[in-house]
Amino acid sequence: MKSIASLAASSAVAVVLTLAGASSAWAGPVSVYESAPFQGITFTFTQVDADTLTFNISGTLGGDWSTAKYLGAFDLKDLGLNFSTVTAKVNGPGAVNLAGVNDQLSGANDMCTGGGSPPGGICFNISPDFPVNPMPMDLTYTIDFSAPLAITSSLGPHLQIAWLANAGDTKKVGNLYSENIALSSTGGTVPEPGSVPLAVVALALCAGASRLRRQA
Known part of the structure; x- marks a missing residue:
C-alpha cells in the first residue's frame, strides 16, 4: 500500500509541476489606465495579458456630446506597436472580430479613412454605428493584437x-x-485560459494522494 501511495503522490506532484509550467505564459501585471470623467464619460483601458486590452466606456454623454446617439468609431495609438505590420481585432457592442485599420479619425471623417498617423495608430470603425441609448452606457470592448503591447506607463x-x-x-x-x-x-x-480548471484537477490529485498515504 505504501508503494501505491508513494506512486500517487509522485504523479500528483508531476502533474502540478506540468500545469505550473503551462500556466506561466504571461507573468506581467494587470495594468489599468483610467481617464478623469470628460463630458460625463470615463474611459478605462486594462491590459489583461501581453497582447490584449479591454476598453470600457461608461457614463452619460454631456457637454458637446449631449446630442449624440451612436458610437461611430475610435482609434488608438501610443501602444508601442507598428501597425503597418501589426494587426488587431475588437469584439464588443456592435463589433464581432472587427479588424482595425492603420489610420485615424479626423474632425470631418469618422470612417477610419482620415489619412492619419501610420505606423503608430489603429482605427476601429463600428459598422453599423452602435446606439448608446438609454443612458448611462456601460460598453466594454476586448482588443486582441498580433504582437505584445509595449505601452509606456x-x-x-x-x-x-x-x-x-x-x-x-x-x-x-x-x-x-x-x-x-x-x-x-x-x-x-491573469491566469492563462484553462489553467484554473487544470489547477483544480491537480489539487484533487494531491488530495487523493494524501488520503492514500493516510490509509497506508
Whole structure:
C-alpha cells in the first residue's frame, strides 16, 4: 500500500509541476489606465495579458456630446506597436472580430479613412454605428493584437473617439477627445485560459494522494 501511495503522490506532484509550467505564459501585471470623467464619460483601458486590452466606456454623454446617439468609431495609438505590420481585432457592442485599420479619425471623417498617423495608430470603425441609448452606457470592448503591447506607463494609450447624432453620419458630434489616458493602477496577473480548471484537477490529485498515504 505504501508503494501505491508513494506512486500517487509522485504523479500528483508531476502533474502540478506540468500545469505550473503551462500556466506561466504571461507573468506581467494587470495594468489599468483610467481617464478623469470628460463630458460625463470615463474611459478605462486594462491590459489583461501581453497582447490584449479591454476598453470600457461608461457614463452619460454631456457637454458637446449631449446630442449624440451612436458610437461611430475610435482609434488608438501610443501602444508601442507598428501597425503597418501589426494587426488587431475588437469584439464588443456592435463589433464581432472587427479588424482595425492603420489610420485615424479626423474632425470631418469618422470612417477610419482620415489619412492619419501610420505606423503608430489603429482605427476601429463600428459598422453599423452602435446606439448608446438609454443612458448611462456601460460598453466594454476586448482588443486582441498580433504582437505584445509595449505601452509606456508614463504616457498611456492615446484615444480618439467619434460620437454621432444619427446612424450613418460621416461627421462626428463635438470633441474628438484626443487624449492620452494615464496609468491608474497595476497589480496581480491573469491566469492563462484553462489553467484554473487544470489547477483544480491537480489539487484533487494531491488530495487523493494524501488520503492514500493516510490509509497506508
